[in-house]
Structures are given as structure tokens and as C-alpha cells.
Amino acid sequence: MARPSDRRTALWLLAGVLLLVATALLTILSEGGRPARGGAAVEFPRHLRAAEYQRIERRAVLPPLPPRSGPDEPPPTRRRDPLLAALPPGPSRAVVVLEANALRHSRLGELFLGCLGDADARMIEDLRRLGVDPLKDVDRVAVTPEGLAVSGFFGQARWGELFPGAEPAPYGGESTLYRPQGPAGEQLVAGVWRDQLLLLGTGREVQAALDRVEGRTAAAPPLREDQTYGEVYGVLPGEALRALVPPGGSGDLARRLGQAASRVELHADAMSDVAVTARVSGQDAAALEDLARTLGAALAVARVEARAGGDERLVELLEHARVARGGEGFSLELALPAETLERWFAGCRERAGPRRYPAAP
Amino acid sequence: MSALLVAADLLREARSRRWTLALAGSVTLVLAALAVGLRLEVVDGALAATRLFGGSLGSDIRSVDVALRPVFAATSWLVFYGGSLFGIAAVSDLAPSMLAPGRVEHLLSLPVRRWQLLLGTFLGVEALVLGGALYGGGGMALLLLAKTGVWNPGPLLAAAMAAVAFAPVYAVMLGAALLVRSAALSAAAGFLLFLAGVVAGERGAIASAFEPGAARAVFLAATAPLPRLTPLAVAASDLAQARPVAAAQVLGAVRGALLFAGAALSLAAARFERKDF
Numbered sequence: 001m002a003r004p005s006d007r008r009t010a011l012w013l014l015a016g017v018l019l020l021v022a023t024a025l026l027t028i029l030s031e032g033g034r035p036a037r038g039g040a041a042v043e044f045p046r047h048l049r050a051a052e053y054q055r056i057e058r059r060a061v062l063p064p065l066p067p068r069s070g071p072d073e074p075p076p077t078r079r080r081d082p083l084l085a086a087l088p089p090g091p092s093r094a095v096v097v098l099e100a101n102a103l104r105h106s107r108l109g110e111l112f113l114g115c116l117g118d119a120d121a122r123m124i125e126d127l128r129r130l131g132v133d134p135l136k137d138v139d140r141v142a143v144t145p146e147g148l149a150v151s152g153f154f155g156q157a158r159w160g161e162l163f164p165g166a167e168p169a170p171y172g173g174e175s176t177l178y179r180p181q182g183p184a185g186e187q188l189v190a191g192v193w194r195d196q197l198l199l200l201g202t203g204r205e206v207q208a209a210l211d212r213v214e215g216r217t218a219a220a221p222p223l224r225e226d227q228t229y230g231e232v233y234g235v236l237p238g239e240a241l242r243a244l245v246p247p248g249g250s251g252d253l254a255r256r257l258g259q260a261a262s263r264v265e266l267h268a269d270a271m272s273d274v275a276v277t278a279r280v281s282g283q284d285a286a287a288l289e290d291l292a293r294t295l296g297a298a299l300a301v302a303r304v305e306a307r308a309g310g311d312e313r314l315v316e317l318l319e320h321a322r323v324a325r326g327g328e329g330f331s332l333e334l335a336l337p338a339e340t341l342e343r344w345f346a347g348c349r350e351r352a353g354p355r356r357y358p359a360a361p
Numbered sequence: 362m363s364a365l366l367v368a369a370d371l372l373r374e375a376r377s378r379r380w381t382l383a384l385a386g387s388v389t390l391v392l393a394a395l396a397v398g399l400r401l402e403v404v405d406g407a408l409a410a411t412r413l414f415g416g417s418l419g420s421d422i423r424s425v426d427v428a429l430r431p432v433f434a435a436t437s438w439l440v441f442y443g444g445s446l447f448g449i450a451a452v453s454d455l456a457p458s459m460l461a462p463g464r465v466e467h468l469l470s471l472p473v474r475r476w477q478l479l480l481g482t483f484l485g486v487e488a489l490v491l492g493g494a495l496y497g498g499g500g501m502a503l504l505l506l507a508k509t510g511v512w513n514p515g516p517l518l519a520a521a522m523a524a525v526a527f528a529p530v531y532a533v534m535l536g537a538a539l540l541v542r543s544a545a546l547s548a549a550a551g552f553l554l555f556l557a558g559v560v561a562g563e564r565g566a567i568a569s570a571f572e573p574g575a576a577r578a579v580f581l582a583a584t585a586p587l588p589r590l591t592p593l594a595v596a597a598s599d600l601a602q603a604r605p606v607a608a609a610q611v612l613g614a615v616r617g618a619l620l621f622a623g624a625a626l627s628l629a630a631a632r633f634e635r636k637d638f
Contacts, residue, residue, distance in 0.1 A: 009631045009635050012630040015623075015624075015627040016631060017624075023586045023587075024586040026616055028585055031565065304566050304569060304570060315569065320573065
């Protein structure tokens with residue numbers, strides 16, 4: 001039988017432990033459980049996934065090009081993707097491709113559409129009247145400094161009304177050029193291939209793109225097929241990193257950034273969580289290593305400063321930000337979990353009112 | 362009631378001890394130094410200008426209490442951190458001397474339960490620390506009143522916050538003294554908990570420096586039961602400067618500190634119950 005002092009000891013121990021638990025619970029509850037949520041895992045786009053392999057196969061509709069070096073060389077058997085073929089050649093040419101249809105059906109897309117205003121809704125409705133439903137017919141949009149390439153299903157499009165005043169002219173085998181009337185020069189020209197690909201840019205660029213699509217000239221897109229993963233992907237020249245230096249900052253730092261990184265490959269998943277990977281590569285391995293360390297330190301400092309300054313949005317943005325080293329160069333990873341996105345967009349739908357963007361017919 | 366009698370007895374004994382005199386003397390010295398050395402001519406000038414030109418003097422002239430905010434803030438930090446650290450050093454030998462052979466047997470022979478003895482010691486030290494902090498804070502408030510004509514009870518509130526923050530620290534010191542009867546160990550435990558409390562107060566910011574995953578989870582779990590002292594210090598500073606205070610956050614930190622003190626005292630009582638003298 002336990003002695004009274006043993007019973008008292010046990011009671012005091014129990015009280016001590018319970019009070020410690022109560023203190024911990026109080027701490028967690030008074031913080032709203034926020035710090036603990038940081039452990040939620042976000043998957044970053046680092047390679048092709050099964051669905052993306054299938055997507056690539058579906059899109060490869062162009063016949064392989066004939067061999068260039070001579071009749072003895074075996075012809076390439078790989079079919080080609082017209083949108084990639086249309087892109088201007090060069091491994092470090094800037095291009096960003098948006099998987100418009102996938103993005104439209106993503107969580108981010110839903111939230112974004114919920115925030116559209118009256119002017120956007122009217123524009124969408126106008127395009128639908130002309131036979132193009134931007135929420136349904138557009139598959140991909142590729143943005144380059146030279147222009148725009150849009151792939152999709154444009155069988156119902158009334159091109160003459162979409163480009164009023166433009167003169168249609170057949171080009172190549174299956175393309176049509178829409179040139180505005182008047183003096184030729186740097187005017188915007190539209191080119192349409194098989195009602196599947198719309199190209200916008202200067203006349204020279206659009207013609208060159210159509211030549212690549214139809215196989216008259218060789219295509220060497222800045223993105224290989226195996227680099228088309230994520231809902232947004234692309235390539236930026238290293239010069240783009242200069243934008244990291246704030247305006248008025250050191251010009252020398254901006255120059256060094258541009259020199260260290262010759263190419264930035266961008267991939268973003270956005271179906272649920274938004275996860276962005278920017279793969280930075282360059283010739284000077286030591287400079288890249290220094291750049292990776294600098295960015296890592298800057299992220300760590302920014303994270304602590306944002307927390308100390310109470311900037312909750314920045315804290316959430318930097319929560320999953322990291323620099324991952326390995327292979328050639330390094331990757332800068334940023335993520336926004338879906339629940340954070342929803343919180344950021346919270347109230348937007350209510351503010352925008354009922355159904356601000358028209359539903360598809 | 363018995364605990365209160367023990368506390369009163371401890372205060373009576375403290376009056377005759379050298380470190381209590383040192384505590385009062387140090388606080389008086391700091392107050393005297395401030396009284397002589399504080400340059401408040403700018404504030405005096407602003408006051409005079411206000412009297413000379415009337416109420417409105419344009420945007421460059423700030424009210425005295427706003428102009429004095431840095432002084433009030435510095436005072437509250439001094440009272441909070443300086444007072445706490447000095448308090449740890451000053452009271453560290455109290456529990457070990459209470460447990461000294463000869464003394465402890467006498468105390469245990471009194472019609473007082475062991476936990477009451479422990480609680481009484483804790484309350485006595487808390488009263489002593491509160492008295493010292495209020496003396497320093499109140500003295501500072503009076504000093505500023507005399508110098509500037511502005512009454513700001515902020516330093517007094519900062520002193521109260523310091524006393525709240527000291528509760529978990531001294532509870533741990535008491536427990537440490539029961540484990541090993543050593544003033545140095547007791548003080549070390551107090552300093553460690555004080556540091557841990559400062560870390561716990563910034564655990565959100567510090568956690569973000571850890572990679573999401575096991576390391577961060579361990580850090581958050583380890584710091585969750587600790588008293589968060591930084592919010593109390595910040596609240597003391599804000600109160601001293603008459604700035605708005607996030608009441609829910611401060612109340613949470615106060616409750617956490619008191620709960621932790623209760624936990625540490627309970628564990629100390631468990632140890633005391635089993636200890637043979």
C-alpha cells in the first residue's frame with residue numbers, strides 16, 4: 001500500500017505534467033497553430049511526370065523532319081510539337097509557356113477567374129461571339145520577346161472578324177497570314193496554322209515560325225520536350241536575374257548576377273499548391289556556387305525579417321523558399337500551399353459579385 | 362495562510378540580509394545617476410515653447426510624452442531585463458540557505474506542510490522582486506515626472522511585467538535548489554530558463570530558420586511548454602511608451618508564465634515530498 005507521501009508525490013508530479021501540457025497548449029493556441037503548419041510538404045516540379053509524358057505524346061503531331069546532312073543518315077523518327085517548333089531557335093532565348101487550359105482548371109485559375117471584373121468578362125464574351133472561347137479553346141500560350149504563340153482548337157474562329165481590316169493571304173502549305181493593310185514594317189501580323197496554332201508578331205518572325213512548323217527550316221527550340229513539365233515553364237537568359245537587384249541598387253551586382261547565370265529554366269506547378277522551381281545554370285561553377293550561397297542567405301534573412309516585421313504574406317511566401325544545390329548550377333524553389341492561396345484570395349469572389357466571368361456555353 | 366506566514370517570515374529575514382540592501386542600493390544608484398545625468402533640455406525647451414506660444418506650434422513640435430518615448434522604452438527594458446537578471450543573482454542563495462542542515466529541520470518541525478513551505482518561499486521572493494521592481498519603476502516614473510511634468514505609469518507597469526516574468530524563473534530556481542543545494546546551480550538554472558524564455562518568445566521567427574520537417578517540429582515541441590518572456594518585455598516597453606498593446610498576446614504570455622511557474626512548483630513539491638533531511 002502506498003504511503004501518503006508517495007501519493008502526494010504522485011499527485012504533485014501529475015499536476016506538474018498537466019500544467020506543462022497546459023502551457024504548451026496555450027502557447028500553440030495563442031499562436032493560432034501557425035508555426036507548426038510549416039511542415040506541410042509541397043512537391044516541386046523537378047522532372048517529367050507520367051501525365052506530362054502522355055501530354056507530350058498527344059501533342060507530337062508534326063511529321064519528323066527529313067535528315068539534313070545527307071541521304072545516308074537515318075531519318076529522325078520522332079514526331080514534333082508544333083508549338084515548340086514555332087518557338088524562336090536558341091538555347092538561351094527567352095520563352096515562357098503557360099498551359100492555359102490546365103491553369104484554367106487549377107485551383108489558382110478558379111480563384112483568379114473568381115476575381116475577374118466586368119471589363120474582363122466583357123472581353124471574354126466578345127471573343128466567344130467571334131468563335132474563340134478563351135476559357136475552353138486555348139490550350140497553351142507561349143510568350144517570347146518576338147511575339148506570342150497560342151495553341152488550341154480554333155475551328156469555330158472567325159479570323160476575318162478577329163483581325164478586322166487585315167488582308168488574309170495563304171502561306172506555305174497549311175497556313176494563312178493576316179497582315180494589316182497599310183505600310184509594312186513592325187506592324188503586328190497574325191499567322192494561323194491548321195486552326196490549331198495562332199502566331200502574333202512581326203511579319204518576319206511569324207513567317208519564320210510558320211516555316212519551322214511546316215518543316216521548311218530547321219527548328220531548334222529553346223525548350224526540349226523533356227523540359228515541358230509543370231503548368232508554366234520556360235527559359236530566361238541569365239540577364240533576367242538582374243531584376244533581382246532593386247532599382248537604384250548596385251549596377252556591379254546586377255552585372256555579376258547576369259555573368260554568373262547564363263540560363264534560368266523555370267517550371268511551376270499550379271494545379272493545387274503553387275510550386276516554382278527556377279534552375280539556374282552558367283559557365284562559371286565557382287560564381288554559381290557563390291550566387292547560390294548568396295541567394296540562400298538572402299532568403300534566410302528575409303524570412304526572419306518578415307517574421308519579425310509581422311509581414312505575414314511574405315512569411316508565407318518564404319516559408320517554402322529554398323536554394324537546392326546539386327548537378328550543374330542550383331535551383332531556387334518557392335511555393336505557396338493551396339490553403340495559403342485561398343486565404344489570399346478570400347473575399348475576392350464575394351467582392352466581385354455573382355459570376356463575374358461568363359460560364360462556357 | 363501558512364504559506365503567506367512563511368512568505369512574511371522570509372521578507373522579515375530578507376530585511377536583515379546584505380543582498381537585499383544591495384538590491385535596494387543598486388536601484389537607488391541607477392535612479393540617482395539618471396536623475397543627475399539625464400539630459401532633458403530638449404523636452405524642457407519644448408515645454409517652454411508650448412507654454413510660450415500656446416497649444417499649436419506646427420508639426421515639428423511633438424508632445425512631451427511622445428518625445429520621451431525612447432526614454433520610457435529604455436527604462437522599461439532596463440527594469441525588465443536588468444531587474445530580472447539582477448534578481449536571479451540576488452535571490453539565488455535563498456532556497457539553498459533555507460535547505461541548509463539545521464535550518465531545514467527547524468522549518469520542517471513547524472506545523473507547516475512541505476508544499477506550503479515551498480509556496481511561501483516562492484511568494485516571499487516574488488513579493489521581494491515585485492517590491493524592488495516597483496521601487497525602480499516607480500522611482501523612474503517619479504523622476505520623469507519631476508523632470509518633465511509628465512506622469513507616465515509605464516515604468517511601474519513594466520516592473521509588474523518583470524515580476525510576472527520572474528515567477529517561472531524563480532520556480533525553476535527553487536526546483537534546482539531542491540535537486541542540488543547550490544546557489545550557483547540555482548542561479549544557472551534561472552539564467553538558463555530566462556534565456557530559454559527569450560528564445561521561446563521568438564520561436565516563430567527562429568522556427569522559420571529551420572528546414573520544414575523534423576528539426577523544426579522538434580524545436581517547436583521543445584519550446585512550446587516554455588514561458589514566452591519576450592512578449593512580456595515588449596508589452597512592458599509598449600506600456601511604458603503608452604503605445605497600444607496586443608492584449609490577447611500579452612495575456613497569453615502572462616497565463617503561460619504563471620502556468621509554467623505552477624508546473625515547476627508542482628514538480629519541485631513532488632521532489633520536496635520525497636526528500637529526506
